Amino acid sequence: MTGIWGILNITPDSFSDGGRYLDLDIAVARARTMRAQGATMIDVGGESTRPGADRIGAAEEQRRVLPVIEALTAEGIPTSIDTLNADTAAAAVRAGTRIVNDVSGGLADEHMLATVADLDADIAIGHWRGPSADMYARAQYTRIAREVASELRDRVTAAAVAGIAPSRVILDPGIGFAKSGPQNWEVLRGLDEIVALGHRVLIGTSRKRFLADTLDGDADQPRRDLATAVTSALSARAGAWAVRVHDVAATRDALAVTTAWDGA
Ligand code: PMM
16 A cells, blocks of 8 residues: 655744744644544655745754654654755654655765665655756756656665665655656656666655646645645556655545555
8 A cells, every 4th residue: 555645844834933832733733633644654844845945054954843753753653854954864863753855865965875874764865956946947858757767776876875775765756856847747657667666656746836737727725635636546556655745634535546446
């Protein structure tokens, strides 16, 4: 059964900017809800990777995520850390996180791969061609699914050279990262190229712009969540090991339907 990673973004625009403990309580409650809805992992992030987003410092990032990870670990709720920073990855693993989710696949921080190699953690390697501020300028491909697979294979090699066992690597084609709307669909359509690399595959389409563009330009959140459930179910059928979503319940139901279909 395909796993569901529930997204927990601890960023000022996602939570109340009241007191720190209020933020912590809200974040932990949100994680508990997603866990009860069927999330197999809570993906905790303290820095937005949205196009054009400003980078924050590692200290501020850790101030946001570490208390949440500690609280969830104490409750036995498994977490991953969505970060580009090696220091944050190491601190999160020390606080109990099991998987480092680096959308840059170790390219944003030259210390990331060596740091993860020294930790008891898996790593999700995303396909990435550069910082979000100018990533669309890098969206030049001829056969995109094949090129994404080949660039991911290079990152697996870099991870192995750094000392990370291949069995520890999860691959993510990085939907929306240096890819236009039509290119995202091509990657999803060609997912078998990435599944064929033999690693666990993670897919994150949740609420991304290409879904809204496919609907009618500015579909609201419920419509994006429905579209996400569909792309997540189709990703599961194409061999995804897990999907990363905001609306866990909708995707859980969509996965249950495809499982019933396939099991009939
Ligand atoms: N997308 C975002 C953030 N983190 N991690 C993985 N592994 N895959 C993704 O596609 C991904 C990610 C950006 O989305 P958000 O701003 O909604 O978190």
